[in-house]
Every structure is written in C-alpha cells, then in structure tokens.
Amino acid sequence: MKLTDKQLENFRESGFVMIPNVFSREEVALMQGELPRLFAENRAENYREKQSREVRSAFALHLRSDIYRRLVKHPRLIGPALQLSNEEIYIMQTKVNVKAAFSGEVWQWHQDFSTHKEEDGVPRPDALNIHVFIDEVNEFNGPLTFIPGSHRRGPLNSALDTETTSYPLWTLDQDTITKLIADGGIVSAKGPPGSLLIFGDTLVHGSSINMSPWRRTIFSLITNPISNAQTTNKRPEWIHHQDTSPITCLDDNCLIDPSNDEGPSHTIETDSIQSVETAGNSP
Ligand code: SIN
Numbered sequence: 001m002k003l004t005d006k007q008l009e010n011f012r013e014s015g016f017v018m019i020p021n022v023f024s025r026e027e028v029a030l031m032q033g034e035l036p037r038l039f040a041e042n043r044a045e046n047y048r049e050k051q052s053r054e055v056r057s058a059f060a061l062h063l064r065s066d067i068y069r070r071l072v073k074h075p076r077l078i079g080p081a082l083q084l085s086n087e088e089i090y091i092m093q094t095k096v097n098v099k100a101a102f103s104g105e106v107w108q109w110h111q112d113f114s115t116h117k118e119e120d121g122v123p124r125p126d127a128l129n130i131h132v133f134i135d136e137v138n139e140f141n142g143p144l145t146f147i148p149g150s151h152r153r154g155p156l157n158s159a160l161d162t163e164t165t166s167y168p169l170w171t172l173d174q175d176t177i178t179k180l181i182a183d184g185g186i187v188s189a190k191g192p193p194g195s196l197l198i199f200g201d202t203l204v205h206g207s208s209i210n211m212s213p214w215r216r217t218i219f220s221l222i223t224n225p226i227s228n229a230q231t232t233n234k235r236p237e238w239i240h241h242q243d244t245s246p247i248t249c250l251d252d253n254c255l256i257d258p259s260n261d262e263g264p265s266h267t268i269e270t271d272s273i274q275s276v277e278t279a280g281n282s283p
C-alpha cells in the first residue's frame with residue numbers, strides 16, 4: 001500500500017496521517033484473538049497499570065505471536081513506512097497499548113523522540129509510530145490527542161516524570177503545551193477498528209484516562225531507519241529491539257493466509273527478561 005499525495009502532505013503539515021478501515025473485521029479479529037493468551041502471561045513484557053493491574057502495554061508481540069510477526073511485515077504498514085522513511089527500516093518496538101474500560105490511565109504530553117534520544121541514544125527524530133486500532137477509538141475511551149504541526153518545532157526540552165502515572169516517561173511541561181496548543185490547536189485520533197494511524201517522532205501527543213465502559217486497544221509498531229539505530233543499550237531488548245535487519249514485506253493477504261510466510265515465530269526466553277522495575281519507558 002502507498003500513501004496518496006494528499007496523505008503525504010497531511011503527514012508533512014500536521015505530523016500524522018489517519019486512514020480508516022485499512023484492515024478488515026476478519027483481520028482485526030485475528031489480532032484481538034491473540035490478546036487474552038498474551039495478556040495472561042506473567043512476564044515483564046506485560047506492563048501493568050499501577051492501580052488496577054490491568055495490562056497497559058504488552059511488548060515484543062512479534063516475538064510472541066505468529067499473527068503479530070506477520071503484521072509487522074504487512075505491506076499496508078511497511079509500504080507507507082518505507083515511503084515516509086525513504087530508506088531501509090528495522091523494527092524498533094512493537095506493543096499493544098490498552099486502556100481498560102473504566103481504569104485505563106493517562107499518557108502525559110510527550111514527544112516519542114525524547115525517550116528515544118535519552119534512553120536509547122537514537123541520533124535523529126526519524127522513527128515512525130504506526131498504529132492499528134483493534135477496538136473502536138472514540139471520544140470517550142482515551143484517544144490519542146495531537147497538537148497538529150508541533151512536529152515542526154523539532155525536539156523540545158523534556159523531563160523525566162516518575163511520579164504521575166504507572167511508569168516513568170520523558171514529558172513536556174505545561175507552559176510548553178499551553179503555547180503549542182495556542183498555535184496549533186488540539187485534535188484526537190478517533191476511528192473504527194482496523195484504522196491506520198502514522199505519526200512522527202517529534203509530534204507532541206498524549207492521551208487521557210478511559211472512564212468509559214469501552215476498552216481501547218491499539219497496536220503500535222515503531223520503525224526506525226537503519227542508519228539511525230540506537231547508540232546505547234540502556235533498555236531491555238524487548239522494549240527497544242537491537243536487531244536492525246531490514247523489514248521485508250509479506251503478501252497483502254498474509255494475516256488470513258499464512259502459506260507464503262517463511263516460518264515459525266521466535267520466542268523470548270523468560271530467564272533473559274529483566275524486571276519491570278528496570279524496564280524503562282514505553283515510547
Ligand atoms: C496511548 O496509547 O494512548 C499513547 C501511546 C503513545 O504515547 O505513543
């Protein structure tokens with residue numbers, strides 16, 4: 001799949017592009033179908049909310065599930081990512097972010113690049129965050145909120161917040177956010193299951209709590225140009241992958257028909273996993 005000229009322009013101007021109904025109901029059902037088994041695993045890659053203990057983020061899904069191993073090579077994700085990156089890319093991070101009904105917590109205002117720079121020594125803000133909505137994302141269940149055009153400010157000063165939520169995150173201060181919103185406004189990314197959303201590493205974003213009765217599940221693949229690979233290894237492998245092999249695409253029908261897939265999934269040995277306390281931050 002390729003982005004149209006209009007979609008490319010939206011990405012350049014606003015910092016993100018959103019396309020509804022990119023994946024079918026059947027494909028989304030396959031993605032959702034894997035999650036109860038994955039969430040039931042007691043391992044550090046399942047990062048839980050402090051209060052409710054519900055899964056907040058489940059990491060390294062492409063190493064834990066054949067469906068997600070194929071999804072990260074899907075041409076409807078990787079075609080646009082290659083087009084926007086203009087060079088070979090590797091898988092930096094995969095996860096599902098869930099906001100459980102009634103208890104899903106906030107993601108404070110941030111740029112993903114702050115974490116990529118501070119924690120991983122990524123040189124340039126060229127990574128892409130590629131989302132697939134597994135549940136409907138609506139006004140009430142904690143959609144991502146963007147400040148359009150904020151990516152054009154480049155990397156902004158951030159500070160490590162270890163207090164306000166269940167995990168530490170490099171965040172932006174309220175004065176900065178107030179000024180950015182005065183200039184760019186604020187929008188939320190809503191859509192049906194199967195929607196595709198792509199945003200860049202310096203777009204300012206966050207999301208509020210889910211006080212609705214509707215779960216909000218979003219798959220996220222972060223790709224990075226191989227020439228921009230991390231220069232430090234502070235975070236565990238499963239939160240920032242160190243294998244910089246170029247991503248190659250499978251067939252468009254690969255989720256439904258795996259017959260052209262090259263083989264079984266890899267699995268992470270549980271004894272190599274670090275504890276959640278030392279795991280670091282999500283983006
Ligand atoms: C969210 O899932 O609401 C936030 C994800 C992110 O900050 O990248």
Ligand code: MN
Nearest residue numbers: 110111112283
């Ligand atoms: Mn983020």
